[in-house]
Amino acid sequence: MIETHDFDVVVLGHGIAGLSAAVAAMEAGARVAVLERASEAESGGCTRYTEAFLRLKSETELSDDFDEAMAEVASANPDPGLIAEMDSASDTWGNVVRSMSVTDTDYLATLSREAVPTIQWIKGHGVRFIPTMLPQITLASMPMITPSGGGAAMLEALGNVARDGGVAFFYETTGRRLIETAGVISGLHAVGRGNSPIDFLAKAVVLASGGFEGSPEMLARYVGPGAAGIRPVARGAHYNRGEGIRMAFEVGASPAGDFGAYHSTPVDERSARAEAKVLIFPFGIVVNRLGTRFCDEGSGADYNNYDRICWAIQKQPNSVGYAILDAKINDVPNYVRAVLSDVPPIQADSLHDLARKLDVPVGVLEQTVQAFNKGCPVGQLASFVPSKADGLSTVGVMPAKSNWARPIDTPPFIAYPLIPSGIITFGGVKTNASAQVLNSDGDVIPNLYAAGAMTGVYYRRYPAATSVLRGATFGRIAGAHAAKRVSSPVQV
Incomplete structure (x- = not known):
């Protein structure tokens, strides 16, 4: 008999995107579970090991070049005619425009608008932010802040809030496939230690399990020759094996981001x-x-x-x-x-x-x-x-x-x-400004959300100090929106 659990919102992943989603959903009244393939001691993916540089001048101001930097990496060589269609309201976009591999203007505007409120929200949960600079010798004057204690400090603070609020944590539990009922996501099938199957039934699923830095197979398939020589930047990145991306593709999610490129040092x-x-x-x-x-x-x-x-x-x-x-x-x-x-x-x-x-x-x-x-x-x-x-x-x-x-x-x-x-693979799934996963026709896959590095946003290059920020921002958005769907399931 398969072990079964029932929650309002199930979050796959324990990094900054996953914990932001879990806390936001919990604060909105949802019953939440977080699934994490690592042990509790090693949980948190890349976030646990990163300095978590944030492209902000201060806790209340984005860097002056933030919007420009994100817009520059939003696409590769798109059809200018299709890009022009994005000047209209998003609800008027056609199939091709909605699903094409471009980070749309609504997503970018939402990130710009919600990044600072998200940092204030995290600060309200006990994280202190301090001025910093990148470790390289050039670009030392780029405005930057970081959490005191790095990414691990954010994980500790949000994790404590989640536990105090009743969020259930399932460690050493790996997602395998989404449960789909009549085109609607209704849960997630996972395995625990010893390959023991576990079904998590849910009214909404948030995928936040990172990219595929720790998957030699996906690196070889997408990045190409020599990929076997790429070492995950830290221990946490070894846990990022791309299951969330694969599961989303299996239910028809549209790809986005530059699958042939990655951020590295x-x-x-x-x-x-x-x-x-x-x-x-x-x-x-x-x-x-x-x-x-x-x-x-x-x-x-x-x-x-x-x-x-x-x-x-x-x-x-x-x-x-x-x-x-x-x-x-x-x-x-x-x-x-x-x-x-x-x-x-x-x-x-x-x-x-x-x-x-x-x-x-x-x-x-x-x-x-x-x-x-x-x-x-x-x-x-x-x-x-x-x-x-x-x-x-x-x-x-x-x-x-x-x-x-x-x-x-x-x-x-x-x-x-x-x-x-x-450090970060660029290819992933396409989401809208509400962190809902879109299918290959640009339509929302009901009850499925994604945030963090498993969502495809970057093309060709990485704008420094934006990954943790967008993971937190859209993790929070995903959790809040998922909880709202739980209370009002007729909404899309």
């Missing part, structure tokens, strides 16, 4: 530390196991330079690259702030010895560095500015280096072995 291959970022590579060169350069290490001072270097490393042999720097890294103020690895760099007094320690061809590495040094600008090194794109570029070198191009010629030489870390 290079991490030290040797480190077991969460988010062991090494962000000083723009001030040197990066070579592969063959000893050759393969990308523009200094393509820009924007946050997306980290994605670009990771996507390039992914395609190299063994999905590994080696950041090579010399003693001039000491010219960069506070550069250690951009190295989060707990393992010292590999160091040598000559390129010959460094190559041997890295197990890359000695002669090839020496030739690579010699060619790079020859292409560095002569007599312009005084214009080196580490805090912004300085235009100090190579000449006659392929690939070119666009900024911070200085010769690698001053011992000791150091190196870090870099691999891409999977």
Whole structure:
């Protein structure tokens, strides 16, 4: 006999999106259950391990570029005629417009309008927010806040509120498929430890189980060659295996977001530390196991330079690259702030010895560095500015280096072995501004909601410090809307 439970709202996932949904639904009077595949000690997905940077100037103000940054990543190459149709009211949009893989204007406007009230709501539950800056050397002036204690602090606060309000938690419980009755979602089938089946009947289901950073199969299918070399950025990301996305697709959900791209930063291959970022590579060169350069290490001072270097490393042999720097890294103020690895760099007094320690061809590495040094600008090194794109570029070198191009010629030489870390996958399911999941015709799938990283919003690049914010915002919206449906089930 299958174990069965009955709730008003069932939430799949224990990260910021899931707990925001659970608390919002509970506060609206719903009986709520949260399902989490991890143990209680490891619950929370990526949120538990992230610093939870938020793209706000303060607790009451979005960053000045927030709307622009989100609009820039809302689509790839859409049909301008279809985009023009979005200027009309959303209830007049046709099938194609409603379901196309574009983050619609209503969704973006809702995020912009509700982000600050959501932060105030979380603050009201005991979370303190403080000013901060990103750990990299460039972009340090970007306005930012973060919860004191990072994402774990938000999980603790919301989790306590949920428990005090009677929310039921089921740990080590994995969602398998949605229960559908006559086109309406009526629950979720799950399994507990020992593959024991459990049915959760519900009047609404909120999927908030993250992306597919921890699924080698989905990474290989969507991201492509070399995906096996992408390491989930932290332990929590290993639990993000894409079941929520798959379950939604099985009941007809429309895909959205850029399935072939992901947000990443290079991490030290040797480190077991969460988010062991090494962000000083723009001030040197990066070579592969063959000893050759393969990308523009200094393509820009924007946050997306980290994605670009990771996507390039992914395609190299063994999905590994080696950041090579010399003693001039000491010219960069506070550069250690951009190295989060707990393992010292590999160091040598000559390129010959460094190559041997890295197990890359000695002669090839020496030739690579010699060619790079020859292409560095002569007599312009005084214009080196580490805090912004300085235009100090190579000449006659392929690939070119666009900024911070200085010769690698001053011992000791150091190196870090870099691999891409999977932080956020971009592909997911399409939702509307009420966090309701849409089918492939752009219609609402009754009683099904989704929020957080399993919803597809980003295309081509990631606007820094927006993921946790949108997870909390639309998690809260999903929970409140789901609870409202429970009390007034005739509403869509």
